Amino acid sequence: MKVRNAIAGGVRACVMLAVAATLTACATRTPLLPDNYAGPTAVLKDSADMLSMSKADMYYAANINAVDVDNVRFATRRASEGRGALMLLQKVERRIPATPVKVEIVARTAYAMPIMAVTGTVYQVKGKVEFTPERDKSYVVRGKLGPSYSAVWIEEEAGGTMVGEKIEVNGSAELGFLDK
Structure with a gap:
C-alpha cells in the first residue's frame, strides 16, 4: 500500500510539473520595442551549433533591459514539439534599441526531447553584458x-x-x- 501511494504521489507530481512547464512555454512575452518605435535600432541574433539531429549548443539572449525575449531555445522547442527526437533548429533575431542595453546571454546544450536532457550532458553558462549597439548594425550571441571551458559573448556580425x-x-x- 505504501509503495502504491508513493508511486501515485510521484505520478501526480510529474503531471503537475508537466502542466506548469506547458503553461510556462505558452506564456506570451512583452515586446522589447513597441510597434510604433521610431528610434534608432540594431539587430541582435541568436546562434547555435547543431551537434546531431537531436542536440545543439545554443547561444541566445534571455532578456534585454530586464524584458524577457523570445530566443532560439524556446522557438526551437516549439517547432520541435511532436517530432520525437528530431530537432528543428530555428533562427531568431530581434530589433534592439541603438542605445545602451543590458543583455542576459546564455550558452546552453539543448535536446529535442526533455528526457534526453535528463539522461544526457547539459552545459550552461550565463551572465549579463552591457554594450551600446550602433545604429543599423547586426550583432550575434556566440x-x-x-x-x-565554456563561454558566451556578443560580437558584431x-x-x-x-x-x-x-x-x-x-x-x-x-x-x-535537478538543474536540467
Whole structure:
C-alpha cells in the first residue's frame, strides 16, 4: 500500500510539473520595442551549433533591459514539439534599441526531447553584458560549451569583434540533475 501511494504521489507530481512547464512555454512575452518605435535600432541574433539531429549548443539572449525575449531555445522547442527526437533548429533575431542595453546571454546544450536532457550532458553558462549597439548594425550571441571551458559573448556580425564582456567558466559548466 505504501509503495502504491508513493508511486501515485510521484505520478501526480510529474503531471503537475508537466502542466506548469506547458503553461510556462505558452506564456506570451512583452515586446522589447513597441510597434510604433521610431528610434534608432540594431539587430541582435541568436546562434547555435547543431551537434546531431537531436542536440545543439545554443547561444541566445534571455532578456534585454530586464524584458524577457523570445530566443532560439524556446522557438526551437516549439517547432520541435511532436517530432520525437528530431530537432528543428530555428533562427531568431530581434530589433534592439541603438542605445545602451543590458543583455542576459546564455550558452546552453539543448535536446529535442526533455528526457534526453535528463539522461544526457547539459552545459550552461550565463551572465549579463552591457554594450551600446550602433545604429543599423547586426550583432550575434556566440559561445563555446565543453567539459573544461565554456563561454558566451556578443560580437558584431560583420567583423566578429566582441562587444561587452565575455562570460567564461574555466572548468566544468555541466548542470546537475535537478538543474536540467
